[in-house]
Amino acid sequence: MDFKTVLPLIVTDFDAAGVRYALIGGFALGLYGVSRSTVDIDFLAHKEDLDKIDRVMKKHGYNLEFRSENVSQFVSPVKLFGEIDFIHAFREISTSMLRRAVKKSAFGKELSLKVLTPEDIIGLKIQAFKNDASREFRDMADIDAVIKQYGPELDWTLLKDYFTLFGLQSRYAQLYEAYGKTKK
DSSP states (O other), rough: HHHHHHHHHHHHHHHHHHHOOOOOOOOOOHTTTTOOOSSSSSEEEEEEGGHHHHHHHHHHEEEEEEESSSSEEOSSSSSSHHHHHHHEEEEOOEEEEHHHHHHEEEETEEEEEOOOHHHHHHHHHHHHHOOOOGGGGHHEEEEEEEEHHHGGGSOOOOHHHHHTTTHHHHHHHIEEEEEESSSO
């Protein structure tokens, strides 16, 4: 996938259509300075905007390969355009993530797009490995990298809520002890 070609096309049309979205996943981590290879683009998008998303994706030649209540997967027959996945936001916790999303620059400030906050990216990563144990090693490595980089700047109350939601209070306590306290 050619991210520099695809992202501006999709994001510009999302903004024009009023799609409530935020970039997540490996590319979002990269915008926060955490190196992570990725082969696709992942978004959190408001479930009420799925019709708008479908129109944008169809306009750019993507086929809807899979849709459930929680996710949609679009694949282009053109390798350059690759795969774009969406997590559907419809519960309060995920729609709150969208409201907290921030604008970030990509490709040397050529593109401005909405990205989840580091705390919310961590929340989704916790959910992902709790739903699929095979993801735990990689997702925890991503979580550790974000926390090491942003430490005391993070909203540790929100992080505690995410770790607690998934029964990971002891992991939260370890991370907070190592990185959450103000450094002197």
